[in-house]
Every structure is written in C-alpha cells, then in structure tokens.
C-alpha cells in the first residue's frame with residue numbers, strides 16, 4: 270500500500286535521510302499530483318520549490334517544473350481549469366522572478382497560451398492512484414451548477430476512495446452499488462484498484478448521469494471490470510424492491526449524500542429497504558456512507574432517522590492512507606450500517 274509520503278504529498282523531510290535530489294523529485298511529484306487534482310493553490314509545495322530554486326537557478330529545473338504541470342502531456346489531453354492554470358503560472362512566474370531564475374521564457378509562453386484560452390464551464394481533474402493508475406474526471410468548474418451538487422468531486426468521495434484503497438478486499442469479487450455517484454471518483458477508484466466483480470454507478474440527475482457516463486468512458490472502466498460497469502438512473506424516492514433484487518448488491522456505498530434534510534428524508538427509507546430486504550432473503554449487504562459533517566443538526570437528524578428505522582450504525586475508525594490532495598480540515602465520518 271502506497272502511503273501519503275510515498276505519493277509525495279508529504280516531503281518526508283522529517284526522516285532526515287533525504288538527499289537533495291530526492292527532495293527535489295518529491296517537490297516535483299507533489300506539484301504534479303496537486304496541480305492535476307486542482308488542489309487549493311496555497312496547499313502546493315511552494316516552500317519546497319522555493320528552496321530548490323534558491324539552490325538551482327538553471328533552466329533545467331524551471332523546465333522540469335513546467336513539464337510536470339502545464340507542459341505535461343496530460344495537460345494537453347485533460348487540462349485543469351483555465352483559471353486555475355492562470356493562477357498557478359502567475360504564482361510560479363512571480364517566484365521565478367524573485368529567485369532570479371534563468372530562462373523564464375518557457376513559463377511566460379505557457380502563461381501567454383493560457384491567457385488566450387477560453388474559460389469554459391468544465392475542466393478535468395486527475396487523481397493519481399497507487400501503482401501508477403489514475404482517475405480522470407470531467408467536472409464542472411462551479412461547486413453548484415445546473416441545480417445540482419453532483420457535477421464536482423467532494424471531499425467525502427476522496428475519503429471513501431482512500432478507505433477503499435486501504436480495504437480492497439471489501440470490494441474484490443463483489444457487486445457494488447454506489448448511490449448518488451456524482452461525477453464518479455469513489456467508484457472509479459474502486460473499479461481501478463479493488464477488482465469488484467460488477468460496479469453499478471447511480472444518480473438521479475440527468476446532467477450528472479451524462480457526466481458520469483463520460484467519466485466511465487474516459488477511464489475505460491467498461492473494458493477493465495470483468496463483470497461490467499453500468500451507470501444507472503436510480504432515484505432514491507422511486508426504487509422498488511424488484512429493482513434492488515435485480516441489482517443484487519453485496520456492497521452499497523455513498524459519499525456526501527447527507528447534506529440536506531429533504532435528501533435525508535428520501536435516503537433513509539431506501540437504506541432501510543436495502544438492509545431489510547436482504548435480511549429476509551440472504552446476507553445483508555455491507556453499507557458504507559461517507560459524509561462531511563457540515564451541519565451537525567442535519568447529520569444528527571440522519572442518524573436519528575436511521576435509529577427510528579431500526580438501523581444501527583458504527584463509525585469506521587482508523588487512519589486512512591493520504592493518497593489524494595484535498596482539504597482535510599472539515600470533519601469527515603465514515604459509517605457502516607447494520608440491521
């Protein structure tokens with residue numbers, strides 16, 4: 270299992286055993302990982318980069334930085350948002366000027382190119398997975414667009430994916446149903462790394478379903494998952510027992526689906542149906558819900574409604590490997606449900 274330090278999210282300087290070249294490679298790797306995930310600009314390893322630039326003003330280092338980010342072939346194929354690239358290059362150029370680095374031309378050219386590029390409502394985010402795999406997502410540049418929160422990747426999905434990467438056996442050889450998949454990061458990570466026998470993405474919003482299908486294609490999941498991958502319209506307010514029987518999930522996952530009292534009111538009866546049907550017809554599926562606790566009242570009300578339905582929950586504790594760069598300040602909780 271690749272750890273956060275190995276992915277370059279932390280420089281590992283605390284071990285004290287790093288050579289200058291290793292530290293330099295770590296900074297470049299970390300820049301690439303953060304840049305393609307469009308991590309908050311302030312979270313990029315600017316301090317480490319500044320140290321490298323203070324030591325090495327040669328054009329080679331500047332070229333390496335650009336080749337790991339704006340001039341990386343991935344940036345041509347699946348570019349992060351134009352506004353993000355502009356801000357990144359502006360900050361980088363300022364640092365290069367401050368450190369009197371040689372050969373700024375390439376950086377100015379890259380900025381010129383991005384200044385002339387149209388903005389657009391969509392962008393790509395790429396997350397690097399352990400073992401050299403990656404997940405690329407076409408997303409909206411706005412957190413809420415077309416009346417839905419489902420067109421961007423939320424932190425709870427990144428956390429759920431990290432947990433899955435640490436617990437692959439939960440998914441291997443099993444049929445997995447994801448509720449409220451959004452653009453699909455958690456499911457894509459599971460399909461890529463955990464070898465489920467079948468994976469069923471689902472959502473109810475037409476624009477989300479369209480983007481989800483595009484993301485399944487971009488990541489070539491259908492060809493890679495033995496038993497098949499599907500993207501299905503599944504509205505929590507209108508799911509029948511028959512449909513659940515046909516889906517036959519062994520594992521049910523969902524990320525960031527507890528964000529609004531109305532949404533909770535639709536979700537809890539479905540979770541109850543999922544758990545109850547199986548309790549009479551076979552082993553209950555493993556149900557895992559990952560949530561960012563933004564509003565404790567809404568979250569506690571979700572838990573109370575589960576209890577009222579006779580559903581117990583256990584908080585899944587234990588640290589997860591830090592694989593993706595995202596804001597870990599907000600409380601994220603993963604719970605498993607039982608009946």
Ligand SMILES: C[S@@+](CC[C@H](N)C(=O)[O-])C[C@H]1O[C@@H](n2cnc3c(N)ncnc32)[C@H](O)[C@@H]1O
Pocket residue numbers: 417418419420421422423424425426448449450451452453454471472473474477503504505506523524525526528532535
């Ligand atoms: C905050 S987004 C989370 C998306 C994704 N799981 C993530 O964490 O990145 C909530 C998702 O739940 C979906 N959703 C909300 N109500 C739903 C319902 N009644 N039936 C199916 N999906 C629903 C939305 O369309 C949206 O994609």
